[in-house]
Every structure is written in C-alpha cells, then in structure tokens.
Amino acid sequence: MFYTSTRDKSVRVTSAEAITKGISPDGGLFVPMEIPKITPDFIESLVPLSYIERAKAVLKLYLTDFSDDEIAECVEGAYREGKFSSEKVAPLYKLSETANVLELWRGPTCAFKDMALQLLPYLLTVSTGKTLKDTQVVILVATSGDTGKAALEGFCDVPNTKILVFYPVDGVSPMQKLQMTTQEGANVSVCAIEGNFDDAQSGVKKIFTDKDVEKKFKENGFAFSSANSINWGRLVPQIVYYVSAYCDMIENGSLKNGEEINVVVPTGNFGNILAAYYAKRMGIPVKTLICASNANNVLTDFLTTGVYDKNREFYCTSSPSMDILISSNLERLLFHLCGEDDTQIKEWMSQLAENGKYSVNDDVFAEIKALFAAGCCDDNGTKDTIKRVFQEKNYLCDTHTAVAVKVYDEYAAETGDKTPTVIASTANPYKFSASVLSAITDTVNADNEFDTVDELLEKSGAPVPSQLAALKGKTPRFTGVSEKENMKQVVFDMLGI
Ligand SMILES: *Cc1c(COP(=O)(O)O)cnc(C)c1O
Numbered sequence: 078m079f080y081t082s083t084r085d086k087s088v089r090v091t092s093a094e095a096i097t098k099g100i101s102p103d104g105g106l107f108v109p110m111e112i113p114k115i116t117p118d119f120i121e122s123l124v125p126l127s128y129i130e131r132a133k134a135v136l137k138l139y140l141t142d143f144s145d146d147e148i149a150e151c152v153e154g155a156y157r158e159g160k161f162s163s164e165k166v167a168p169l170y171k172l173s174e175t176a177n178v179l180e181l182w183r184g185p186t187c188a189f190k191d192m193a194l195q196l197l198p199y200l201l202t203v204s205t206g207k208t209l210k211d212t213q214v215v216i217l218v219a220t221s222g223d224t225g226k227a228a229l230e231g232f233c234d235v236p237n238t239k240i241l242v243f244y245p246v247d248g249v250s251p252m253q254k255l256q257m258t259t260q261e262g263a264n265v266s267v268c269a270i271e272g273n274f275d276d277a278q279s280g281v282k283k284i285f286t287d288k289d290v291e292k293k294f295k296e297n298g299f300a301f302s303s304a305n306s307i308n309w310g311r312l313v314p315q316i317v318y319y320v321s322a323y324c325d326m327i328e329n330g331s332l333k334n335g336e337e338i339n340v341v342v343p344t345g346n347f348g349n350i351l352a353a354y355y356a357k358r359m360g361i362p363v364k365t366l367i368c369a370s371n372a373n374n375v376l377t378d379f380l381t382t383g384v385y386d387k388n389r390e391f392y393c394t395s396s397p398s399m400d401i402l403i404s405s406n407l408e409r410l411l412f413h414l415c416g417e418d419d420t421q422i423k424e425w426m427s428q429l430a431e432n433g434k435y436s437v438n439d440d441v442f443a444e445i446k447a448l449f450a451a452g453c454c455d456d457n458g459t460k461d462t463i464k465r466v467f468q469e470k471n472y473l474c475d476t477h478t479a480v481a482v483k484v485y486d487e488y489a490a491e492t493g494d495k496t497p498t499v500i501a502s503t504a505n506p507y508k509f510s511a512s513v514l515s516a517i518t519d520t521v522n523a524d525n526e527f528d529t530v531d532e533l534l535e536k537s538g539a540p541v542p543s544q545l546a547a548l549k550g551k552t553p554r555f556t557g558v559s560e561k562e563n564m565k566q567v568v569f570d571m572l573g574i
Contacts, residue, residue: 078141080107080309083412084426086419091142093204096197096310097214099303100285105422107309108409113138115320115360117334124324124334128166129156131324132196132317138359139313143203151199155314160185160195162542167192167318169325170502172470175495176485177331178478178502179322186256187505187542188398189349190227193306193314197228198235200310201302205237212300215572216240217284219277219305221345221398222253223504225267226260228304233262240304241266241571243277246558248397251526252508252545258553266571267555270564273391275403278305278346280564290565297574306348307405315352316359322499323361332497337364339498341488343481344368344376345399347406349501354410354448364496367450369484371396374453376404381451383442385425386434395456395512396476398504403429411437414444450492452484459483463506463516473517473539476509478502507533507545 080095082088084105090098095107115138123131132152133145140148156166161183170178184191205214216238218228225242232240242257246269249257257267270277284290285301294300306312319340326332340363342350350368357363370377372392379385387402394400408422415421415437428435437445454462462479466472474482481500488494506513510529515521518536523529527549534541559567 078113078139079110081110082106082419083108083408084419084423086417091207092140092309093142093207096200096204096308097208097300097302099301099308100282102286104282104286104426105419106307106405106409108412109139112355112358120320120324120327120360121334123320124327128321129153131321132156132314135317135320136313140200142207147203151196151203154199155196165325167321169322169329169499170472172466172472172482172500175489175498176482177322177326177497177499178472178474179318179499180502181318182503182505184227185230185544186223186226187508187545188223188227189501189503190223191230192318193311194224194227194231194304196314197304197308197310198231198238201238202235204310209300212298214238214302215294215299215568216302216304217281217568218242218303219274219281220244220249221274221400222249223398223508224305226253226256229257229260229262229265229267232304233260233265235264239264239266239572241268241568243268243270243281243564243567245269245273245277246271248273248393248400250397250509250511252510252548253397255526255548255551255553258555259548259551260554268567269558270561271558272561274401275391276561278403278405280561281305284565284568287565290568293569293574297572299572299574305405306346312348312352312355312406315349316355319353319356319499320359320361326497326499335362337362337496339363339365339367339494339496341367341369341481341485341498341500343396343399343477343501343503344370345401345404347376347404347410349503351406351410358413365450365494366448367452367485367488369481370451370453371399371459371480372453372455373400373402375402376407377451377453379407380445380449383445384434384436385429387429388433395459395509396480398477399480411441414441450488452487454480454483460512460516463513467517467537473506473513473537474502475504475506476512477504505542505545506537506539507541
C-alpha cells in the first residue's frame with residue numbers, strides 16, 4: 078500500500094514516510110492510493126475481539142510497511158488498560174431507539190483527539206526509525222483547543238521528539254487553556270497567538286513549506302512533522318473506532334451484520350467525518366454521513382450547494398473546537414471524489430487561498446449529495462439541546478456533542494429516517510463547564526472555573542474526570558503570546574537555533 082499527494086499524483090510514499098513528513102512538500106495531503114476493502118466475514122471476525130485487537134486488524138490494512146509486531150507494540154502502548162476510563166476504549170451509549178452516542182472522550186485529556194494522539198507518537202517513532210536517522214522530530218501543532226493538549230500528552234517526554242503547540246489566545250475554553258499551559262515534560266512548549274485557529278493553522282502550514290526553515294532544520298538535525306489531522310497518522314486511528322462501533326452494534330443486537338447505519342459527526346477540520354467516509358469506502362455499510370457544524374457553518378453550505386466560501390463572519394462559539402472556516406481534510410475527500418485529479422485539486426485550493434472560495438463541478442457535487450447530509454446549530458440551539466437531553470434522558474453532553482445531537486434530530490424529523498445511528502461524542506462536558514452548566518440551570522452561582530466544575534457536579538451528578546480535577550491550583554508554565562507573523566521565530570527560539 079502506498080500513499081500519494083492530493084496535489085501531485087507522481088508522489089508515491091510508504092505509510093512510514095507519509096507519517097514522518099506529515100504533509101507533502103507540494104502542500105498537498107497524503108492519501109492512500111487504494112482504499113482497502115473489508116468483507117462482512119472480516120467484520121464478523123472482529124465482533125468478539127477487544128478494541129486493541131480490532132485496531133490491529135484494521136491498521137494492518139493501511140500500514141503495510143509496519144510488521145505485525147510493530148503494529149501490536151504501537152496499539153498496545155496506546156490503548157493499554159488504564160489509559161481510557163472504559164475497558165471498551167470508545168463505548169456506545171444508547172440515547173434513544175435509533176441514536177447511539179459513541180463516547181470518544183474516555184482518554185487522558187477528555188477529548189476525542191486522544192483516540193488518535195495516544196497512538197500517533199508510537200506510529201511516528203516506528204516510522205522515523207524506518208525513514209530518518211540521527212534526526213530529532215519537531216512536532217508543530219495548531220490547535221483550536223483539544224488537539225494541543227492531546228498532542229502534548231501523547232508526545233510528552235517521547236525520546237527524540239520536541240513538540241510546540243500554538244493556540245488562538247481568545248479561542249479556547251478556560252479548562253482547555255489550563256490543560257495546555259500547565260503541561261509537564263522536558264520536550265514540550267506552548268505559545269498563544271493573536272489570531273484565530275485558521276491563522277494558527279495557516280502559520281504552521283507556511284512554516285512546513287518554508288525553504289529557509291527547511292535548510293536551518295537540516296543543518297541542525299531537526300525534521301518537522303505534524304500532529305494535526307493533516308497527518309495520515311492522525312486519521313488512520315480514527316477509522317478504527319467506526320469499524321469498532323459497528324462491531325459493537327452487532328454484538329449488542331442493535332443490528333445485524335450488513336445492515337446500514339448513519340454516522341453523525343460534529344465537524345471542524347473534517348478529520349473525524351473523513352475517517353467515517355474511509356470506513357464506508359472500506360465496507361462498513363454507512364447510509365448517510367451527517368456533518369454537523371456550529372454557527373461557523375461553511376461546511377453546511379458547501380455540502381448543500383457545492384460552493385465553498387470562507388468569506389463570512391467568524392464566530393467564537395460555545396463549541397470552540399469547531400470554530401474553523403478552512404477545513405483542511407476536505408481536500409482529501411475532494412481528491413477521492415474528483416477521480417484523483419491532482420490538477421483540479423490544486424486549482425480549487427489556489428482559488429481558496431486567493432479568493433477564499435471555489436465551487437466544485439456537477440459530478441463531484443452529485444457524489445457529495447449522495448454521501449452526505451449537513452446541518453448547523455447556533456449557541457442557543459446547543460444550549461437547548463444540552464438541557465433537553467439532560468432533562469429527558471439524564472445524559473450530560475458537551476457543547477460539541479450537542480451540536481451533533483441537534484443536527485441529527487432535525488435530520489431524523491425531516492427525513493423520517495429510522496436507520497440506527499452513531500453520533501460521535503467528542504468531549505467530556507467538564508471541558509466546557511460554564512457553557513454546560515448555564516444550559517442546565519438558570520441560576521449559576523460559581524464565578525471561577527473550578528467552582529463551576531463543582532456546581533456542575535452538584536447539579537448533574539456526572540462524574541468529574543480526575544485529570545481535570547487535578548488541574549485545580551496548578552500554576553501555568555507557558556504564558557507567552559506571539560503575533561501570528563512571528564510564529565517562525567517562536568519555533569527557532571524554542572529549538573535554540
Ligand atoms: C477537534 C474537535 C472536533 C472537530 O473534529 P474535526 O476532526 O476537526 O472535524 C469536534 N469536537 C471536539 C470536542 C474536538 O476536539
């Protein structure tokens with residue numbers, strides 16, 4: 078199995094190279110040249126297995142340059158007992174007759190990013206062992222809140238790596254900020270930037286392809302990689318949990334092998350939902366992929382009109398991890414849908430860079446309409462949904478998950494579709510305590526983050542994850558704020574070059 082670039086089809090690399098590099102030198106993203114197929118028999122064989130064993134079986138199909146032992150070591154390290162607060166790793170919670178919430182936030186940082194970022198450092202260590210010698214890997218991360226902490230936690234004190242995280246100074250929740258700025262470890266660094274997530278992401282992408290930086294890195298024995306979902310090593314672990322959720326639904330009697338499911342994903346950078354698309358292409362019978370956005374609804378418009386237009390107001394919402402107007406991974410989907418036409422992708426992406434806008438042709442749009450449904454939900458809708466789900470189902474969901482629940486409810490009401498559905502739940506509610514608390518009660522007494530946590534516990538009874546409770550009273554290590562034009566210098570400073 079080899080990987081190519083969405084912007085240059087002559088590129089042909091192994092999975093180890095794709096994971097080591099993060100992004101192709103032409104600015105394109107690595108995609109598998111062929112998507113492996115699984116059969117109903119294969120799925121059946123996974124049903125009695127643990128998450129770890131299912132992960133090995135699925136990853137093996139994509140990481141063909143890894144040995145079985147290497148895959149086993151990576152997966153067992155990432156998902157070993159005690160790392161996730163559920164022995165299922167990503168358990169399903171039955172919310173209604175048709176809706177099943179897939180809890181992807183049981184990991185060390187309480188967001189779904191752990192599903193991939195616990196595994197990525199292992200994959201990267203094996204990959205660099207195959208492709209680079211005597212080189213330190215520098216992981217650069219742009220985060221809208223959750224990736225940053227999950228990456229810091231995953232890479233903390235991993236030998237031969239350094240990690241630097243950029244986050245938008247006003248674009249993350251207080252808990253997210255505290256999680257990042259108090260991170261321990263000798264190889265980590267965190268810096269706020271004056272700008273939003275898109276600025277952080279563009280800044281990091283620019284550094285990756287900067288010739289000057291490349292030269293300086295070579296001279297000093299450093300090489301870049303990315304822990305953002307532009308890295309294939311971030312996406313491939315996410316395919317696993319859709320396969321695993323389908324197996325769980327067979328196992329618990331929600332459906333028979335071969336029957337269809339819908340998948341609903343609260344979406345930002347389009348990584349999570351793209352993983353569901355790959356699962357479908359592999360052979361998991363997914364009827365509709367439902368893309369849920371917050372008030373930053375550029376994807377809702379794109380998936381329903383075929384026009385991508387980021388020229389619009391940017392909102393800071395109560396679901397900050399989805400406050401994104403440039404969804405990087407869409408490029409991968411478009412590559413697969415347009416007959417792998419790299420010239421076409423380059424053209425759309427340069428229109429996006431120059432005018433902030435492009436429209437896909439009729440054929441691609443027809444495919445999009447066959448695959449996807451899309452909807453959006455503003456902060457009021459989010460709040461109402463948290464309240465309603467809590468009152469009616471006694472289930473406390475975070476703001477991002479609430480966006481997905483609301484969009485699904487609207488979809489189900491409009492279409493009458495009764496297909497069993499998996500709703501991706503992407504964060505623990507205590508990461509966004511203030512928003513969640515004000516949704517379930519009209520009178521909030523707390524006036525600081527940890528009083529809010531206590532009050533939310535008192536009013537909801539939902540357990541507080543110990544790793545969040547432990548942040549109380551911790552002093553931030555990283556307090557720097559940089560202008561977005563200055564990110565390159567921050568990188569040099571961190572590395573002392
Ligand atoms: C990152 C994130 C998302 C968005 O996921 P994408 O893969 O970027 O679409 C949604 N919810 C939460 C809580 C997140 O951390």
